[in-house]
Structure formats: C-alpha cells, structure tokens
Amino acid sequence: MLDATAEAFKAAFRDHPAGVALITAMTPDGPVGLTASSVASVAAEPAALSFSVTRATGSAGGLLAAESVVVHLLAADQVEVARAFARSGAARFTPEQGWSSLPTGEPWLVSAPVALRARIAHTLPVGGSSLVVAEVLDVHLGERAPSLVYRDRRFHVLHDESPQV
Numbered sequence: 001m002l003d004a005t006a007e008a009f010k011a012a013f014r015d016h017p018a019g020v021a022l023i024t025a026m027t028p029d030g031p032v033g034l035t036a037s038s039v040a041s042v043a044a045e046p047a048a049l050s051f052s053v054t055r056a057t058g059s060a061g062g063l064l065a066a067e068s069v070v071v072h073l074l075a076a077d078q079v080e081v082a083r084a085f086a087r088s089g090a091a092r093f094t095p096e097q098g099w100s101s102l103p104t105g106e107p108w109l110v111s112a113p114v115a116l117r118a119r120i121a122h123t124l125p126v127g128g129s130s131l132v133v134a135e136v137l138d139v140h141l142g143e144r145a146p147s148l149v150y151r152d153r154r155f156h157v158l159h160d161e162s163p164q165v
Helices: 006-014 058-065 076-086
Strands: 021-027 030-036 040-044 047-053 069-073 099-101 107-109 114-126 129-141 147-151 154-158
Touching: 021 058, 021 076, 021 107, 030 047, 030 058, 030 076, 047 058, 047 114, 058 129, 069 107, 076 147, 076 154
Parallel strands: none
Antiparallel strands: 021 030, 021 069, 040 047, 047 129, 069 114, 099 107, 114 129, 147 154
C-alpha cells in the first residue's frame, strides 16, 4: 500500500477512464474554455453536474466568474478540438472547429453530441483546485456518436460495439 501522495493519487486515477468534455463561457474579454475529464452527473431533479478546475486564473478563472457555462460532451472525432483546449496558447474558437453561439450568448460547439448550459451554484476550494456544482438550465442533444474518453494521458474511442460484460 502507498501513502496518499500526489504522485500515488495520480497513478491511481491514470488507468481510470473518464469522459472528455469542453467547458466554455462568454466573459467580458471574450470566450474562454478548457478540456475537462472531471465532469460528472450529480442529480437528475434538479438537473445538476459537477466538474473541477485546477486554478482560478486564465480560462478556469473566466469560467468561475461567468454567469453560465456550457459543458460539451465530446465525440471521438472531436479529439483535435479537445487537444486544442487542453494546451495553453493553442488556437481556440476557430471557424474550422465549428463554433457558434447559443441564443443566450455562450460559445456552442454545434457538432457536440451533448451541450449542457448551466449556472454555477456552488464552488468549493479543495487544495489548489475548485470543485464546481452547476444547475443545468438547458440540454442540447445532437447526433449520437462514439465517445471520446481519456485514460493514461491519452485520448481513446469508446464505440457502441465495444464488448459488454
């Protein structure tokens, strides 16, 4: 057994696959966004989700200060946009990525299988991170597609044809 050091904790979760999402918002300085693998369903009634961000500056700070955010659950063919939003300084919100705006003004990745517009209800600081709980206001369902997941520092495809156990 290992002590719960940061490295041991990271190693424990490295092999645990997680869905990949883009979280975006509109700020007074323009759109912000980041790639997240920490999105989880919290409740169905009222509809709520959670995610975490590692700092309150840059894109994460913009998300935390925004009136609302959009959580896009990504398809496997959106790996390049996931990579762009995971790297500091990479091109974001480009026409080639397929961005539009919701009627309420937030950036919307039209081709995402799911986009959830939400209002941040609670933020809990945990070490150098913040856990966010958000109330889902609108659900935009697109076409179903193979899911994009993250495991062992790489993106992977989860197909409907994957074996069931």
